[in-house]
Amino acid sequence: MFSKAKIAGLAAGISFLALGSAQAVEIEYWQYVFDSRVQAMDQLIKNFEAANPDITVKHTTFPYADYQTRVVAAKVAGQGPDVVQLFYGWLDNFVSGELIQPLDPAVFPTAEIESDFFPIVSAMKRGDSYYGLPTAVRSLALFYNKALFEEAGIANPPSNLEELLAAAEATVKRDGGGNIISEGITMDMAGQDHHWWREALIRQNGGVPYDAEGNVAYNDAAGAAALKFYTDLQTEQKVGLVGFMDEGQAAFRAGLAAMTIDGTFRLGAFESNPFEWGVVELPADANGVRSNYSSYFANAIGASAQGEEKIAAEKFLAYISSPEAMEVWLDIVGELPARRDVALTETNLNDPIKGPFLKGLEYAHTTKFYDEAAQRQTAIDMVNRVLLEGQSVEDSLAQAAAAEQAIIDAATK
Amino acid sequence: MASATAKQGAGSTRFWDRLNMSTKRVIWAWTFLALPILFYAAIRFYPTFTAFWLSLTDWDLLRPANFIGFANYQKMFADPVFWKVFQNTFLYLLVGTPVSLIISFVIAYYLDRVRFMHGFIRALYFLPFLTTAAAMGWVWRWFYQPLPIGVINGFLSTIGMEQQPFLRSTLQALPSILVPAIWAGLGFQIIIFMAGIRAIPSTFYEAAKIDGLGDWAILRKITVPLLKPTTVFLVVFSSIGFLRIFDQVYNMTSNDPGGPLNATKPIVLMIYQTAFSSYQMGYAAAQTVVLFTILLVVSLLQLYVLREKK
Numbered sequence: 001m002f003s004k005a006k007i008a009g010l011a012a013g014i015s016f017l018a019l020g021s022a023q024a025v026e027i028e029y030w031q032y033v034f035d036s037r038v039q040a041m042d043q044l045i046k047n048f049e050a051a052n053p054d055i056t057v058k059h060t061t062f063p064y065a066d067y068q069t070r071v072v073a074a075k076v077a078g079q080g081p082d083v084v085q086l087f088y089g090w091l092d093n094f095v096s097g098e099l100i101q102p103l104d105p106a107v108f109p110t111a112e113i114e115s116d117f118f119p120i121v122s123a124m125k126r127g128d129s130y131y132g133l134p135t136a137v138r139s140l141a142l143f144y145n146k147a148l149f150e151e152a153g154i155a156n157p158p159s160n161l162e163e164l165l166a167a168a169e170a171t172v173k174r175d176g177g178g179n180i181i182s183e184g185i186t187m188d189m190a191g192q193d194h195h196w197w198r199e200a201l202i203r204q205n206g207g208v209p210y211d212a213e214g215n216v217a218y219n220d221a222a223g224a225a226a227l228k229f230y231t232d233l234q235t236e237q238k239v240g241l242v243g244f245m246d247e248g249q250a251a252f253r254a255g256l257a258a259m260t261i262d263g264t265f266r267l268g269a270f271e272s273n274p275f276e277w278g279v280v281e282l283p284a285d286a287n288g289v290r291s292n293y294s295s296y297f298a299n300a301i302g303a304s305a306q307g308e309e310k311i312a313a314e315k316f317l318a319y320i321s322s323p324e325a326m327e328v329w330l331d332i333v334g335e336l337p338a339r340r341d342v343a344l345t346e347t348n349l350n351d352p353i354k355g356p357f358l359k360g361l362e363y364a365h366t367t368k369f370y371d372e373a374a375q376r377q378t379a380i381d382m383v384n385r386v387l388l389e390g391q392s393v394e395d396s397l398a399q400a401a402a403a404e405q406a407i408i409d410a411a412t413k
Numbered sequence: 414m415a416s417a418t419a420k421q422g423a424g425s426t427r428f429w430d431r432l433n434m435s436t437k438r439v440i441w442a443w444t445f446l447a448l449p450i451l452f453y454a455a456i457r458f459y460p461t462f463t464a465f466w467l468s469l470t471d472w473d474l475l476r477p478a479n480f481i482g483f484a485n486y487q488k489m490f491a492d493p494v495f496w497k498v499f500q501n502t503f504l505y506l507l508v509g510t511p512v513s514l515i516i517s518f519v520i521a522y523y524l525d526r527v528r529f530m531h532g533f534i535r536a537l538y539f540l541p542f543l544t545t546a547a548a549m550g551w552v553w554r555w556f557y558q559p560l561p562i563g564v565i566n567g568f569l570s571t572i573g574m575e576q577q578p579f580l581r582s583t584l585q586a587l588p589s590i591l592v593p594a595i596w597a598g599l600g601f602q603i604i605i606f607m608a609g610i611r612a613i614p615s616t617f618y619e620a621a622k623i624d625g626l627g628d629w630a631i632l633r634k635i636t637v638p639l640l641k642p643t644t645v646f647l648v649v650f651s652s653i654g655f656l657r658i659f660d661q662v663y664n665m666t667s668n669d670p671g672g673p674l675n676a677t678k679p680i681v682l683m684i685y686q687t688a689f690s691s692y693q694m695g696y697a698a699a700q701t702v703v704l705f706t707i708l709l710v711v712s713l714l715q716l717y718v719l720r721e722k723k
Contacts, residue, residue: 374691
């Protein structure tokens with residue numbers, strides 16, 4: 001296979017550097033526990049070890065909630081991993097904490113990275129150096145419940161925001177007292193909606209969420225229009241309710257929401273839904289402008305890997321970011337390949353499920369988070385102030401912008 | 414420990430023999446006492462003192478800690494969220510403790526007189542105390558859901574009342590979390606109160622009856638005063654519990670921990686988020702110092718107010 005030949009070539013190139021280190025090297029790979037990810041990685045490690053009999057890879061996993069703390073604690077104890085998985089948003093912390101080292105451009109040429117991977121890989125770049133490479137990437141799409149659409153007599157899923165509102169109004173169900181008993185569209189800022197607002201709605205209203213320096217730039221008419229569109233779903237159109245069934249994805253799974261915005265990572269959970277559902281790209285605005293949010297976990301080389309361990313770690317990283325590995329990952333985990341030529345094949349683009357997510361990648365943005373949980377909280381609070389305290393959209397937006405800017409300032413000082 | 418002493422004894426037999434009985438006894442006693450003291454020093458006191466030091470630094474786990482004086486405290490006292498959290502913590506305490514004690518006393522007082530299925534009823538009250546707070550938090554979280562899932566709102570709409578937002582309201586959320594928290598602790602408090610009530614000699618009651626005192630007077634003059642040690646214990650115990658409330662809040666609001674808009678966030682949850690979500694260990698340590706101070710002051714105050722008057 002072509003891709004195998006490419007890997008063999010790359011591996012041969014690296015093993016040239018490793019000449020003279022014939023004895024076995026053990027390197028350690030760390031990621032968080034998620035069943036299918038662990039399975040996929042075990043498979044990749046098996047393939048890698050078969051091709052490199054002189055290297056063994058120890059696969060260590062931690063629960064997601066502890067993951068960062070473990071990596072940090074291991075660094076303090078001087079026993080860090082050789083190859084480590086990290087969320088792109090943690091990069092600044094990992095770099096400033098000296099947990100990982102930059103990739104050697106001789107082994108991972110910058111020009112190749114930039115031509116082969118989706119442009120969102122640039123979130124792993126600081127200065128002139130790349131600090132890691134993803135195996136798979138995620139994007140958002142609109143999930144819809146085909147049964148509820150049919151019941152409401154809607155033939156096609158919405159392709160723009162206007163159609164989204166119409167579909168939501170047609171599918172929402174209310175009781176005699178006006179209470180929603182089945183949502184038209186879920187509202188869950190704690191889920192993926194804050195990404196939808198930041199990277200899609202603001203841009204579709206003519207703004208940008210952050211300026212070139214990474215400072216908050218949404219405190220303007222565009223940001224306010226985007227926020228108003230979102231809160232109006234509950235206050236004006238009354239097609240969704242924050243907190244309905246606790247989480248948007250729960251409402252959708254229970255068949256009590258006609259539409260929800262969620263990511264590729266939800267595909268596994270939705271697979272067992274007891275009804276037919278479909279996926280379409282996030283709705284465009286009136287001018288046909290689309291946007292999307294993409295995120296990913298990248299793999300990086302631990303700061304403690306030196307000498308032959310570093311060479312082995314580089315080989316392993318090259319393998320797990322190879323086209324072959326991405327296909328294994330796509331099969332087992334269902335996440336989209338991070339290399340354009342592996343992802344954008346005819347088969348994948350025509351796939352009714354993968355297609356919309358892949359198309360989204362072409363125009364996706366990746367928010368540069370400094371403290372993802374805290375920044376998401378500012379968005380949650382912004383919506384709550386409007387919905388629960390009756391604050392005006394403009395005031396709430398200004399307050400959110402100030403709070404988020406404070407987080408950015410604290411992180412970049 | 415014993416073998417270490419034995420070895421020492423073998424090495425200097427004459428020294429050991431010269432000691433008199435009471436000195437030996439003291440040495441033995443201190444040898445045994447040293448173990449828990451050392452344990453406490455290493456596991457409790459050392460980390461506590463380290464936390465005081467950390468609160469004066471900007472430690473973020475990754476980089477070495479720098480001394481920054483009282484900057485963390487200045488930041489905390491200037492932060493409106495901290496004062497909101499401070500207020501919430503005291504609301505949990507000032508509502509939770511008296512309400513739970515009054516309810517548990519009333520139940521204990523009457524349960525003590527019930528003979529029919531006494532054990533069964535007592536077990537029913539005790540059951541929630543045995544349940545994991547996380548499991549309970551999630552069940553209650555679903556009780557409070559809007560229609561068509563929430564049981565409570567389902568009931569309200571059946572009897573024609575408007576549905577309530579409960580956890581989705583800045584006003585109702587904190588009481589909504591307090592209800593299961595109080596309910597969960599009732600079983601324990603009832604058992605302790607009943608033990609206290611049973612420990613009061615029945616001769617007191619008989620004497621009072623002979624003197625013609627009514628039930629209310631007996632309760633006021635005999636039962637309540639004689640239950641004072643029990644009450645002091647429960648007040649201190651439950652106050653510390655409410656000041657440290659975390660599991661219920663976190664599990665009932667985990668999508669927006671301590672929300673909406675910090676309406677339910679207690680100080681422990683704020684510490685948790687500062688430390689393990691934002692990794693600002695120094696700032697989190699400053700918050701723990703404040704919590705430590707609150708716990709200390711509240712406990713000392715209660716012991717003083719409820720002290721035995723001599």
